Amino acid sequence: MSNNVLLNNVDHRDLRVDPRRGAAFGDDVMYAPTFPDEFRNVQAHYPIVFHRDASGGFHALALFGLQEGANLFLEANGEGERWDATYIPLSIQRQPFLIGMAGEERLVHVDLDHPRVRAGTGEVLFQDPGIATEFLERARSILLALHDGIVATPPFIEALLRHELLESFVLDIQLDDGSLNRLAGFHTIDEARLQALDGAALERLARDGHLLPIYMVLASLSRFRDLIERTNRRRAAGR
Structure with missing residues (x-):
């Protein structure tokens, strides 16, 4: 359960947040939510x-593992753990803070x-x-960027649906130990459908700022190899 309250400098004067x-x-x-303006980094x-x-709505996700509750980027680091990547999605970075709305005003909340x-x-x-x-100012900047990115995402999803560019996929994986694993329940860009779009459709996607994020999604699919390799290393280490 969460306990989200409006952050203030009186009640939370002595509050501390562990950044590890x-x-x-x-x-x-x-996985964690992401958004088109973040796709280049993700x-x-x-x-x-x-x-x-x-x-029935679609959401973009950054994938960290091949099964629930498994983040392959968390690695032992001395007495603790570290995130083995130079970029962590903003939806992870923002924790334990949240944005709350009071009319048009965006206010910082914290999960106590x-x-x-x-x-x-x-x-x-x-x-x-x-x-x-x-530290708090940086957290506020992360929240504002995340909020703006998520608010701006629906037009991107609508464009994908309008051009029927989303397709479900199943990834069957045989690991080095011989075990068979299946990743299902997700969608990706239908590359054949994208290539079949006419010039006017591609021009509109580019003009609306949707074409670059689409190609970022396609480029990201090569990272599945890294997830498989990380899974193999964990299995070999008995984890």
């Missing part, structure tokens, strides 16, 4: 896929029950006399 990475802080997840490390929710907060150690959020620290 690890399963204990909620990082051991298979595709360098993670496959980008699409998932249809219960209402998040393990990064319950740890009671880490970065302070306010300095005397109640001024936000550099």
Whole structure:
């Protein structure tokens, strides 16, 4: 359960947030939401896929593993863990903070029950006399970028659906230990359909800023090889 409250410099003057990475802080997840303006950074490390929710809507995800609850980018690092990539999606970076809306105003909230907060150690959020620290200012910037990116995503999804560019896929994998594994339940870009679009459709996609993110998604699919290799290494190490 979460306990989201509006952050303020009176009630939360002594609040600390642990910035370390690890399963204990909620990082051991298979995927996280992403958005078109983030695709360039995400595709360098993670496959980008699409998932249809219960209402039928699609969401873009950065994939960290091949099964639920497995983040292949978390690695042991001395007494703790580290995230083995130079870029971490903003939806992960923002934790334990959230954006709340009061009319048109965007306000920072914090989950008081998040393990990064319950740890009671880490970065302070306010300095005397109640001024936000550099750590909190960076968190606020992450939240605003994430909020703007997610709000701007529906037109991109609508364009994909309009041109019937989303297709479901199944990835069957045989690991080095001989075990067979299947990844299903996700969608990707239908490359054949994309190549068949006429010039006017491609021009409109480019003009609306959708064509580059589409190619970033296609480029990201090569990162599945990395997920398979990381899975093989974990299996070989007995993890």
